[in-house]
Amino acid sequence: MTDSAPLAADRLLGTPPVRLGIHGSPDLAAAIIRAAGRDQNEVELVGYEVADPFRGLRAKELDVMIVKYGLREPDLAVSRPVALDPRAVIVGAHHPLATHASVSVEELAAYEGFRCPGAFPEYVWDEVVPPRTPKGRRIRRAYEMGTVKGLMGTLSGTDAVHLTFQSLEAVAPARMKVVPIFDLPPAPVSLAWLRTPEPATHIMRFIQDAENGSTAR
Template sequence: MPTPRTDPAPRTIRLGIHGSAHLASRVVAAAGHPRSSVEYVPYEVTEPFAPLRAGHLDIMIVKYDPFEPDIVVSGPVAFDGRAVLVGARHPLAGRDTVSVEEVADYDGYRCPGDFPAKVWDLVVPPRTPQGRTIRRVHSMTTLTALVERLRTTDAMHVSFQSLDAVLPSDIRVVPVHDLPPSPVALAWLRGSELPEHVGEFVAAAERAARR
């Protein structure tokens, strides 16, 4: 009697994410990979590259180029629309969309921890296209602390529409129509050869984004 064939178990990709896994799940699906082939590993915005450098991740989701000499970045695998996060009682909370010029009326967040300052300038522009200063005064620590401040004050955070999937219902994610969407890429350590199954995933995600 022939021995039944057993296919090898799929190798897991350790994919670093911040905030919601919703955007990463879209990238995984577009690349044609099953959800079960990916382990989502959260990283903190205050030390975004620490898990990658410690070997706890194979690749991670990044927005924009991090400008880190030891980090390699893929081509775009998705785009994430821009938004402002505000509490439900905020003056902008009921809007369908806002301009970044209006956002500048309220206090925002300064660059956290070891997050690259050049990238933070893309996430939270220091000035609007018309030259208004975006006041970056609050400390960015954890998502929980961010939510509590937005809930209880008129603070705002210029961020991304994908966070709508992870924030509580009393925090509004209002699209900002005059900031371009952020390119989303995959990143890994320079000089470390990607395992074959991880490299195949990166290539598939890049192809899917070009279609």
């Protein structure tokens, strides 16, 4: 039996789409789905809030979710990296760095950033917003990280900076600028799911296909 035969059988039996949790741009998810050799209609994209990222998974409202960097959550399993997301900073269009083609993380230490939101793991936030630059300058986490709307409001009205990922450029409002950070490595992107109960066969097959199609090389 070929690899495509089980997938064809799933479709005939009306297998439900994989509910994939995303935060930010759907373009990253779409690229992972394409690399896995899947059609868009096989996957349902469901947004999750960064302040409580694992709620949907633990409530069984999601089958699998996109995560970045390593997780140390005992109840969650994590795939091998399936993609990379280059680092970037979001600033208001008025910001002194907004016209730069790229910036150093050392430059960002001159401005205030955002605190770890809600139930988001602090050990992952330390990867997203490093406490210090490679040269030892402290990155000040001064602002509350709440909703996306609140974040954009803060960036619009201050000289705050949000260290984030290049994929957000696809959804950033016109009044925002997404500037690449040239001296931070890209973030590894993986898929996470509940260890128990074990996911259905079609979900595990999707995860395996995403690993096999990984662009994180």
